[in-house]
Amino acid sequence: MIYKFCPAVLLLILSFSPGNLFFSETKNVKEIAKVIKTSSETNEEAIYNSLNSNQFALPQLESFKEALKGFYILKEKGLISKNILTLIDFSMSSNSKRLWVIDLTTNTILYNSLVAHGRNTGNEFATSFSNSPQSFKSSLGFYATGEIYSGKHGNSLKLDGLEKGINSNARERAVVIHGAEYVSNSFIQNNKRLGRSLGCPALPLELTDKIIQTIKDKSCLFIYFPSDSYKGASKLIS
Structure with a gap:
């Protein structure tokens, strides 16, 4: 190093x-x-303060700092290869735009979007997480994005969980990034909350292809929540 x-x-x-x-x-x-x-x-705060918001809202400082710490470690280990960081903040309401795609070469926010959590993770707010198959819950932590494939939700992006026991079953569980009709402002207006997935970070249909093309092939994805158990188990942010 x-x-x-x-x-x-x-x-x-x-x-x-x-x-x-x-x-x-x-x-x-x-x-x-x-x-x-x-x-x-x-330095982490300096990077945060220098972010070009591109007229989007900034993520919370704490979630960004944790994401950046893990990003540097994974980049050094060669587990990710792009200077693109996708941050999902599950401490926020699902009715808010809580996903950010950030170009760390130019320190520019490229996208800020709604994103769904798993149906058993919570209603409007995420409260419970799991790495277990058939849990229908979201998993926290760091992922490397994989390859694009065409599935029942159209073009989707496979994910590899990089934290053993925390999100390492992502491939087995078919936790992927895909688009969904229930990830929309109209769904929120009709149901008082965003729709939920089976554990996938689902995106609005109109943004799915753009975001997938930007973050595919070994970029870093971090799903944040202020969980003491996660912090104790993770080797990337402890």
């Missing part, structure tokens, strides 16, 4: 003479680590 330190970190490191390091090595290392950690957090 190649570390890129901000000027404050470099100044702190260079300010320690060999003598100082010899007599107070533990203290100095802790101070360096603290500054590096703060610098990293500042």
Whole structure:
């Protein structure tokens, strides 16, 4: 791994003479680590603050920071290859646009869309998640997008769950990105909430092909929820 330190970190490191390091090595290392950690957090916030919203609403800062942390790790490991990040925030009402597709090369939000959660995950709000087959629930965490195929919902995009025990059964469960008529403002108006899937992050029909073409073939998808159990189990954001 190649570390890129901000000027404050470099100044702190260079300010320690060999003598100082010899007599107070533990203290100095802790101070360096603290500054590096703060610098990293500042960098994530800086990227967030520099996002070109493209007239869309911004995601929540916390969900974006977690998504970005995992994105960097997965990119380094070669599990994703594109600088495209798709963030779904399931802490938000299903009646709101809670999916973002972000081009991290230009720091531009490309799409902001409605997205469905699984029927057993909740009604208007998502509350329960599972990796189990036939649970009809959504799964949290990081995914790599796969290949496009034509199914009963038309063009759809396969997903590979990258977190064992959290979303690793995505292929087996046929959790994919597809379009659905129940993902629409008219459905919300008639039912007081968005429609629900069998666990798939379903999209509005008019945006499905555009989003799928943008994020296909090993880009990063992150489904966020402020879950302590997820944070404890995930090796990508802990």
